[in-house]
Amino acid sequence: MKRFHGFIKGLAIPVGIILIWQVLSIYIQNSFILPGWETIIPVLIHPFDPLFGGASLYQNSFTSLQRVLNGFFLAVLIGVFLGLLCGWSKSAEDYVNPIIQILRPVPPIAWMPLAIAWFKIGFGSLIFIIFIGSFFPVFISTIEGVRSVRVRWLEVAQTLGATTLEIFKTVVIPGALPSIWTGLRLAFGVAWMCLVAAEMLPGTSAGLGYLIMFAYNLGQIQVIVAGMIIIGVIGIVADYFFRMGQTKLFNWQGKE
Amino acid sequence: MVLGMRAGYILLICIIIIASLVLVYELPSNYRVRDIPDQPQVQIVYGTSGIMPQLLNTSQVDAFFVWESVVSTAEMGGIGKVIARDADIPPDRKWENTACNVLVMRNSFITEYPEIASLLSAVTIAGIQKIYDDPGEAVNITARWVYGSKPIRSAGLFLDPIELEKNAFPHIVFTDNASLPDLGLIEKSLSDNIMSDHSSSNTVGSVYKRALDLLNGSKPHISKTPSSVRIGYLPSADLYAPLYVTIIESDRICETYGFCLAPRSDTSDRPDECQLIVNDKPVADVQLLPGQVGGGIMTGLGQRAIDVAYIGSVPTLMQISMGNPASIIHSINAGGSGLVVDDQAPCDDWNSFIEWVENRSFSGQPLIIAVPQSSIQEEMMREAFEYEGIQISLYGLPSFGAL
DSSP: OHHHHHHHHHHHHHHHHHHHHHHHHHHHOOTTTSOOHHHHHHHHHOTTSBSTTSOBHHHHHHHHHHHHHHHHHHHHHHHHHHHHHHHHOHHHHHHHHHHHHHHTTSOGGGGHHHHHHHHOTTHHHHHHHHHHHHHHHHHHHHHHHHHTSOHHHHHHHHHTTOOHHHHIIIIIHHHHHHHHHHHHHHHHHHHHHHHHHHTTSTTOOOSHHHHHHHHHHHTOHHHHHHHHHHHHHHHHHHHHHHHHHHHHHSTTTTTO | OHHHHHHHHHHHHHHHHHHHHHHHHHHHHHTOOOOOOSSOEEEEEEOOGGGHHHHHHTTSOSEEEEETTHHHHHHHTTSOEEEEEGGGSSSTTTTTTBEEEEEEEEHHHHHHOHHHHHHHHHHHHHHHHHHHHOHHHHHHHHHHHHHOSSOEEETTEEEOHHHHHHHHGGGEEEOSOOBOOOOHHHHHHSOGGGOOOOSSSSBOHHHHHHHHHHHTTOOOOOSOOOSEEEEEEOTTOGGGHHHHHHHHTHHHHHHHHSEEEEESOSSOSSOOEEEEEETTEEEEEEEEEEOSOHHHHHHHHHTTSOSEEEEEHHHHHHHHHTTOOEEEEEEEEEEOEEEEEOTTSSOSSHHHHHHHHHHHHHTTOOEEEEEOTTSHHHHHHHHHHHHTTOEEEETTOGGGOOO
8 A cells, every 4th residue: 555655756756747748738829939749648548650661659659669779788798707806906997097087077979970980880889889888887886786785794704715806706795786787777767768879870761769869850859758658767777676676685784 | 685786787798788689689680781672772861061072082972963162172172073063953044043152031020121131132232232242252252151261171182271162153143033942852851741732832032122222322210120030041161142142242242232240350250240230330230040950040030039041951851841931032042062972983973973873773773872961952962853853762771661
């Protein structure tokens, strides 16, 4: 019952926004400023119909999801590896940290011309932009995770005669996992944010970012809103799984 | 706690395995060798104009079809050779006098400020006239507006902006009476149910007619003035030279006609604050708003963020067809496009290009041609390839079939 009440509370603001939106759209009467829900909903409830003669909403969403997952997983692989390395070894951090701090504030969109030059049009450059965006949250959270492992745990492991590798495997990595998990959650959100920028690259002819930009060029604001809703829905579903994972896997946190 | 840690460990390993699988699955599919088709094919890739020389220079595309001065940049920068211009593109010189760019205004702006609308049209036509009166100065003004005064880099060379514009200008026909393009194939490639008939209602004759009267000596009668007029345009394109020339040459235009669009400050080569002057008195502030793509400017027009725009004819017609409450006043230019291929490409004109398209297609490696999306260049390529019996597919959309 409590959960149901929570769900209803969570719905209240979106429903309120939809109602106000609809009233304003009737008042403004300009679909370029605020399209009515009667134009947005048909786009959402016909996900298999081709949009602008191209891919359907479903195909665009699936394509984007594939790209986001590729870029995200690549960021996880490299970010976790480098994060563990830099968190564990001061020497590795001394080498890697300056370049990371230089690159971290550069917005992924600024990499677009270089991405095309280095990875060519198509898959490689798209994944690179998403990777660049989601790498840093994973990397930094992993370093923080390793550093936040309690000294007492390490001391106990050492006292019990564990080797460095054993300490790393059995204490450091598991101890860092909650922070890594938070980093993954943040990174997945950032990956979606980078998607629109990535799908503006040449060689893109499907995807939610592409669809949003194409609809913008055609002045089809209702399609833009539908694309945004889909991104939002995928985001909330993913976040739910991340939160659920956090609750189930790392509930030992704070109990120690 | 140990259980939770173990589960987390297993989960991390699972993520790594899934990631590896996804990457291993996805990578080859993007570099898959294509089957040899029955009918010759080309692939179209969408890109912004500025990136096209880079794409050709790095062999990511085999050709691009875009507007000046990008064409001249590639030609003079040693990136490629121009093998066809607008008039060479089939069918049968169709594109020779087709409006490439247009002056467009929001309908509510025209209704509310008809005389201001006509004055803006008139100063644009005056700018076109000025280009033909003094082409050398028009080249200088456009070069400074688009590129500034310093040399620009293209591939391994530095190019003088003035020399670049000198090369580009002869290929552009600045005109206020070019015919509007018929959007057959772009319309067909879009959803049928969102396009409506646009053939009858996109131009506003009265604004244009009044503009011609004003240029012929009729006195302006301004009953109502807006607090500010917002003009959207693409500052990276020299096809809008009439706008640049009419602003920079405003003193002379005011002397001739008694009205002009003058910059607020004389110090900038690319002013963004202007005033519409009538009989030596400012009647309206004018803001120039640079945009990235014509479609975006057109959307801004529909959103009432922009009143007037100098943009491509195709995005304008497409949006008007889809309900954007705007009207085309007149054309700005015709021509100005070029098909560029690598210097080593085995073709020198349209016919030999088509032979190359066929040879490459039947060898299983269809040519990749870059065009700006929803542009007249895309429409021209689509029509030309259909005329030649060549099938078009969109690059990057293999699993959803040809469009």
